[in-house]
Amino acid sequence: MSRIGKKSVAVPSGVTASVDGQQVKMKGPKGELSFVLHQEVTAKLEDGAITVTPRSQDKVARSMWGMSRTMVQNLATGVTTGFERKLEIEGVGYRAAVQGKNLQLSLGYSHEVLYPIPDGIQIACPKPTEISISGINKQQVGQVAAEIREFRPPEPYKGKGVRYAGEFIFRKEGKKK
Incomplete structure (x- = not known):
């Protein structure tokens, strides 16, 4: 289990986030960023937070899980503080x-x-x-x-x-x- 991947990414106030299939987009005061997730993981936007989960428990999916969550966190940080x-x-x-x-x-x-x-x-x-x-x-x-x-x-x-x-x-x- 990925310790980083288990945490959900909170969408900061003033930021609009959208999950469209494998693409995560965020727009904030500093600009707009997007990231295409690996096909082994999925993302859901619920209750003002984005949760990344692996599709299966094989090695590739688990290794992409934490990295994908960190990339989504970097989107949120980038559009708010840079x-x-x-x-x-x-x-x-x-x-x-x-x-x-x-x-x-x-x-x-x-x-x-x-x-x-x-x-x-x-x-x-x-x-x-x-x-x-x-x-x-x-x-x-x-x-x-x-x-x-x-x-x-x-x-x-x-x-x-x-x-x-x-x-x-x-x-x-x-x-x-």
């Missing part, structure tokens, strides 16, 4: 700035890295060494953060590069004489 990911930039001369629809990164290369900001994502730079990525789709926010981090991942000797806020970088000692 998601945010923070990145930190470490290194001499490394900085970021938003210019129009692009994120401009100086990461120690001979050129500036320009990252086009996708639709549905807001990027802000409160400091030159901080990047804040926000949006209503959790998967898209995480993907954009991973793509920006990939331009210069943190290296283990000095810790220079782009890292997630609060990420621990395993440091190495370096050469000895």
Whole structure:
């Protein structure tokens, strides 16, 4: 039995939810999201909550049960509060700035890295060494953060590069004489 899957997802106030076959749609103050459930699970909307149940007790249905419930919960959270990911930039001369629809990164290369900001994502730079990525789709926010981090991942000797806020970088000692 899935501990996560057993819980129902409460539909927050100000959010309209609908279940149409395998598709779950939610519309709230931040926008509209939808998710198509795996065919091994079903969803029901009753009493202001969405309940996800497996169609059978085989391994695939049980493994999709908890994941599907979490995806429905992410829809509810996304349309009400949204998601945010923070990145930190470490290194001499490394900085970021938003210019129009692009994120401009100086990461120690001979050129500036320009990252086009996708639709549905807001990027802000409160400091030159901080990047804040926000949006209503959790998967898209995480993907954009991973793509920006990939331009210069943190290296283990000095810790220079782009890292997630609060990420621990395993440091190495370096050469000895």
